[in-house]
Amino acid sequence: MTVPGSVASAPGSERILEVRDLVVEFETERGVTRALDGVSLPLLRGQTLGLVGESGCGKSVTALAVLRLLGESARVVRGEIRFDGLSLLPLGEREMRALRGKRIAMIFQEPMTSLNPVFTVGDQIAEALRLHERMGKREAWARAVEMLRLVEIPEPERRASSYPHELSGGMRQRVMIAMAISCGPDLLIADEPTTALDVTIQAQILDLLRGLRSRLGMSMILITHDLGIVAAEADEVAIMYAGRVVERSPTRSLFDDPAHPYSAGLLASIPRLDLRTEQLASIPGVVPDPAHLPSGCRFRDRCANAQPRCAAEDPRLVEFAPGRLVACFFPVSERARVAAGNGAAE
Amino acid sequence: MSGSTNGPLVEARGLVKHFTVGRSLLGRPRDVVRAVENVDLAIRSGETLGVVGESGCGKSTLGRLLLRLIEPTMGEVLFDGKRLAALSARELRSLRREMQIVFQDPYGSLDPRMRVGAIVAEGIEIHRIARGRRVREKVAELLHEVGLRAEHADRYPHEFSGGQRQRIGIARALAVGPRFLVCDEPVSALDVSVQAQVINLLHELQKKLGLTYFFVAHDLRVVAHLSHRIAIMYLGRIVELGPRDEILSRPRHPYTRALLSAVPNPDPEGRPQRVILEGDVPSPIAPPPGCAFHPRCAYAEERCRVERPELIEGGRGHAVACHVFPVPANGAPGDEAQAAPLTRG
Numbered sequence: 302m303t304v305p306g307s308v309a310s311a312p313g314s315e316r317i318l319e320v321r322d323l324v325v326e327f328e329t330e331r332g333v334t335r336a337l338d339g340v341s342l343p344l345l346r347g348q349t350l351g352l353v354g355e356s357g358c359g360k361s362v363t364a365l366a367v368l369r370l371l372g373e374s375a376r377v378v379r380g381e382i383r384f385d386g387l388s389l390l391p392l393g394e395r396e397m398r399a400l401r402g403k404r405i406a407m408i409f410q411e412p413m414t415s416l417n418p419v420f421t422v423g424d425q426i427a428e429a430l431r432l433h434e435r436m437g438k439r440e441a442w443a444r445a446v447e448m449l450r451l452v453e454i455p456e457p458e459r460r461a462s463s464y465p466h467e468l469s470g471g472m473r474q475r476v477m478i479a480m481a482i483s484c485g486p487d488l489l490i491a492d493e494p495t496t497a498l499d500v501t502i503q504a505q506i507l508d509l510l511r512g513l514r515s516r517l518g519m520s521m522i523l524i525t526h527d528l529g530i531v532a533a534e535a536d537e538v539a540i541m542y543a544g545r546v547v548e549r550s551p552t553r554s555l556f557d558d559p560a561h562p563y564s565a566g567l568l569a570s571i572p573r574l575d576l577r578t579e580q581l582a583s584i585p586g587v588v589p590d591p592a593h594l595p596s597g598c599r600f601r602d603r604c605a606n607a608q609p610r611c612a613a614e615d616p617r618l619v620e621f622a623p624g625r626l627v628a629c630f631f632p633v634s635e636r637a638r639v640a641a642g643n644g645a646a647e
Numbered sequence: 648m649s650g651s652t653n654g655p656l657v658e659a660r661g662l663v664k665h666f667t668v669g670r671s672l673l674g675r676p677r678d679v680v681r682a683v684e685n686v687d688l689a690i691r692s693g694e695t696l697g698v699v700g701e702s703g704c705g706k707s708t709l710g711r712l713l714l715r716l717i718e719p720t721m722g723e724v725l726f727d728g729k730r731l732a733a734l735s736a737r738e739l740r741s742l743r744r745e746m747q748i749v750f751q752d753p754y755g756s757l758d759p760r761m762r763v764g765a766i767v768a769e770g771i772e773i774h775r776i777a778r779g780r781r782v783r784e785k786v787a788e789l790l791h792e793v794g795l796r797a798e799h800a801d802r803y804p805h806e807f808s809g810g811q812r813q814r815i816g817i818a819r820a821l822a823v824g825p826r827f828l829v830c831d832e833p834v835s836a837l838d839v840s841v842q843a844q845v846i847n848l849l850h851e852l853q854k855k856l857g858l859t860y861f862f863v864a865h866d867l868r869v870v871a872h873l874s875h876r877i878a879i880m881y882l883g884r885i886v887e888l889g890p891r892d893e894i895l896s897r898p899r900h901p902y903t904r905a906l907l908s909a910v911p912n913p914d915p916e917g918r919p920q921r922v923i924l925e926g927d928v929p930s931p932i933a934p935p936p937g938c939a940f941h942p943r944c945a946y947a948e949e950r951c952r953v954e955r956p957e958l959i960e961g962g963r964g965h966a967v968a969c970h971v972f973p974v975p976a977n978g979a980p981g982d983e984a985q986a987a988p989l990t991r992g
Contacts, residue, residue, distance in 0.1 A: 355838035469927040499701035499865065501924045504909035508923050526839055529868075529911025556914060570843035571913050572872035574895055580850070581872060583843035587808045603840075 316383070317488055317520045318344040318367065323380030325359075325366055334591045336362045338544040340380070341618065344488070344537075349514065349521040351535030351552065353528060353567070355588055358541040360524045364490045367522075368407055369397050385487060403433040406481035410493040412473035416465040422449070422476045423461030426483050433484045448479040452509060471502035475509065482513060489514070492524045507534060528568060532556055537624075540564045543589055543599040546618060549626040560627035560634035562604045598629070606631040654728055655689035656859050657713055657746075657827055661722035662686040664708050668932070678932045682708040684883035685722070687958070692826070695853065695860040697874030697891075699867050699906065703931050704880040706863045710829040713861060714746050715739065726827070744774050747820035751832035753812035757804040763790075763815055764800030770823040789818040794848060810841035814848065821852070829861045834869060846872060867910050871895060876964075879903045882931055882939040885958055889965035889974075899967040899974055902940050938970065946971045 325337040337359045344350045352360045365371050367382055369389060382389040384405060389397070409415045417425055426445035430436045436444065442461070449457035452475040465473055474494060481489060491510065495503035511534060514521055523534055531538050531552065538555050540548040540563065548561040559565040569582030586603040589595060595602055601611040610630050618628040621640035632638055664683040683705040690696045698706045711717045713724055715731045724731045726742060734742060750756040757766055767786045771777050777785045787797035793814040804812055813833060820828060830849065834842040850873060852858060864870045870877060877894045879887040879902065887900040898904045901922075908922040924943050929935055938956050941947040951970050960966040961974025 355840060471927055499928065500867070500909045501701065501905055502927065503911075504905075504921060504923050505925075508921070527911055528839075528913045532913045533911060567839055568913055570840050572843075572846065572868040573914075574868060574871055574907070574910060574912065575914075577892075578872075581843040581846050583847055584840035585844070587810060587841060588838065 315345055316343050317346040317385055318342070318522075319381075319383040320363065320367065321381040321383070323363070323366060323382065324378040325362055325371065325380075326376050326378055328374045328376070329592075331592055335378075335594075336375075336544055336591065337366070340541075340544070340546055342539055342546065342549070344520055344522065346487075346520055347518055348536040349523055349534055351531035351538040352522055352524045352541065353526065353531055353538060354541035355526060357543070357588055357591065359544045360541050361492055363541075364407065364492055364522060364524055367490065368401055368405060370401075399433075402429055402481075402486075403484040404486050405488045405490065406484070406486040407490040407492065408474070408477045408481050408494050410496045412470070412477040412497075413465060415477060416473060418465055421462050421464055422468070422479075426461075426476070426480045429480055429483055444483065445479075448483045449476070451482070451513070452476070452479045454479070469502075470498055471505060474498065474502075474506055478506075478509065478513070482517060482519070485517065486519060488520050488522070490522045490524070493526070494523075495530070496525070496527075503530075510534075528556075528571060540567070543594060544591065545599065545628065546626075547600065547628045549618070549624075551624050554622075554625055558634045558636065560621065560625065560632040560637040561600075561629050562606050562631075562633050563600045565633045566603075606633065655725075656692040656727055657688075657690040657861070658725040659686050659688040659709075659713060659722065660725070662688075662709070662712055662719050662724065663721035664705070664712055664717065665720045680931050681883050681934060682931060683712060683719075684934075686883075686885055688878070688885070688888075690827075690859055690861060692859055693853075693857050694875040695862050695873050697862045697864070697870035697877045698880060699864065699870050699877065700880035701865060701928055703882075703928060705883040705931070706880050707831050709880070710748070710831050710861055710863050714748060714829055716748070741774075744770075744776075744823040745825050746827040746829070747823065747825040748829040748831060749813070749816050749820050749833045751835055753809050753816055753836060754804075756816055757812060757819075759804055761803075762800065763795075763802055763804065763807075766804070766815060767800070767818045767822050770819065774823050776823060785822070786818075789822055792821065792852070793818045794844075808841070809837050810844055813837060813845050817845075817848065817852070821856075825858070827859045827861070829863070831863045832865065833862075835864060835866060842869070849873065867906055879906065882929065882934045884939065884968065885966075886940065886969070887965075887967045888958065889967075890963065893963050893965045897965070899965070899972040900940075900969045901944050901946055901972070938968070 320340055320342040323337050323340045327334045327336055340363055354360045377390060423442060423445045426448055427441035430441040430444050446457045446461050449460055454460050454472060454475050495506050498506060525531060535552050538550055538552050539546050540561060542563050548564045555564065559568055566584040570584060572581055584603050589599060596612055597614055598611040598616050601607040608631060616628040616630050618626045620626045621637040627637050632641065662683055663685055666680040666682055667677040668680055669677045686709060700706045712719050715724060764786050767789055768782050771782055771785055786800050790797055790799055795811065795814055834845050837845060846869060853860060862870060862873055871891060874891050876890050878885045881902050887903045898907055905922045905924045926943050935942050937953045938951045941951040948971060956968040956970045958966050958968040959973060961976050965974045967974050
C-alpha cells in the first residue's frame, strides 16, 4: 500500500515484469560461474509465462533474481528488472521486503521445507497478513481461514489449526499457495510447484492455480522441466539452456513449430501417449558444465544442425515472426530459416 | 491370466506384503502398512510389464518381492516355474544371476569409493563368470554395451552425470547375464533429454538380449512407451491390467481414466477432457473398505463401499477390478460401447 513506486502502476503499463539483459554470477570454490548470461524476459499483465529448461539452465536463478533472493555468493553483473514500472535492482532491502510476499509471491517445489514445522498453517498465513496488511490477530486468522477455503482445503476452520506434518503433500502445496496469494500479489512465481506431487494431485494443483489466476487477475511465471505442463498452462514460453534464453514464443506456435534445435529436441524426447514410436528422439550428450562452456552457441556440441559458424559466433535472440524469437543460426523452423536467410537474423 | 504356452518367466500368486510401523513397547500393537495386497501376476519372457501408480501404491514393493529382495507376508513368486521360497540359499544365489534390479537414484545406488570397473565387475567375480584378464574385458564389453567407454572403468561415480551413472547401474545389472530386470523408476531422476537416452538404451538392450522387464514408474508416459502390458496399482492392489494399446485406448477403471487424463500432454490442442480426482490417496495403513478407490470415485455405488471388486479378465487380455465398469467379454454387446463418458454429464 505504501510501496514506493506503486503509483507507477498506471493503466497501459502492459508489462507487469520485464527482465532485461540480466547477467548473474556465482562465487564458487572453482571460481566465478556465470549462471545467467543476458536473460531478457517480458511478462504481460494477466498472463502466464512458462519458463522451461533442464537442471542448471538458470530458470530458478532467474526467479530468485526477480525476488532478490539470490544470496551472498551471487552478484548481478548487469541488467535490469522492472516490476510494474519499478526498477527492482536499485531498491533497498526494506523496500524489497515490502514487495516480496505482498506484490510478488513465490511457491516452491517442496512445500515441507518452505513451511515452518512448529507453527500451525493458520498462524503462518496470518503472520504474513499481519506483517504486510497490518491486520489484527483475529482478523488475520479469519482471513487465513478464508484463504484456506479459497484453495479448496476441506474444513478450513479445523485445518487452520493443523501443523504442516499433519497434511498430505498436496494439502501442503495448497497451504503454500494460500500463503502466497493471501496478500493479493500481482505476480506469482511458481517454481516446479507440482514436481514433488503425484499425477492426480498435480492435476488438482494446476487446476487450482489456473482458477486462482483468472479470479484474482494475477500474472504468473511457471517454472517447470515438463513441457507437457506448459502446453496446458502457459500463454508464452521461454526455453532456457545453459544460462540463456534460446527461444521465446507464444505457447501454441512453439509446440506447432519449434524453432531452436534444443526446443525441438526437448519436445521430441517426451514419450507421448497418443503417438507410438519405437525409438524416442533424444538429444545426445549432456548439459555443459557452467565452468566449461563451449564457445559460441552453448548447445552446438549436442546439435545436429551445428556448423563452424556456431562455434565462432554467439547467436543472439532475434525476432523472426511476431512474438517469436530464437537464438540460432540454423533453426529447425522453416519460418525462422527464411527469416534468417533474409538477413533478418542480423 | 494364463501365460504363453511356455509358461510365464515370472509369476506372482496371491502376493501380500505387510510392513509394521510405529513404536511398539511391551508388545503394544503397531500399525500395519498394507503395501501389497493379494497380487496375481504373470510376466512372459521377453515382454515389458509396466506398473504405474502413485506414491504408496506398492509398485516398488512388488518389484522387490518378485526378486525376493524382501520376503512376502503371504503368497509366492515363481521364476521360470521354480518357487523362490522353496529354494535353498545356494540355489537362490545362483538364481540371482537371472534377475537383477536397476534403481531410481543413480547417485545413491553406486558406492562412491569404488571405481566403475570394480562396481561392474563385482557381480562377475561373485558369480565366477570370468576370471583374471577376462574380467576386465567383460567390463569393457558391458560399458560399451550401455554407451560408455572402456576407459571409464578407472573413474569414480562422482565423475559422471546422472544419465551416465544410470548407464553404469544398468551395466552392473547386466554383468551377470540376467534374463529378468526390475527397473524401479530408472529415469525419474534424470533430465528430460537424458531420460530419452536411457529409455532408448533399455529398449535396445531388451531387443538385443531378449530381456524381460518389470518396469515401475509414476510417469505413465514413460511406462506406456516401453511396455507391452500395463498394470495400474492403487493402494497395494492391481486395479487394471492389459495390453498397452488396450489400456490407453479403452481404459475401464475410473482411476485409470483419471490417471490418463492427468498426464500432461505436450500439445496445447489435443488435451482430452480432464478428470480431476478429489482428495488424496488414503493411507495404506487404513485403506477404505470395499473398493479402496470408492471415496474418490464419481461412479461409486453402494456395493463399492462394502464389497471389494476382484480383478476379472474380460476380452483382449484386459482385466479390471471394478463393479461399475467391468471389461466386457470378447465380442459382447457392451464391447463397442467402450467406456462410459469420462466425466459425468
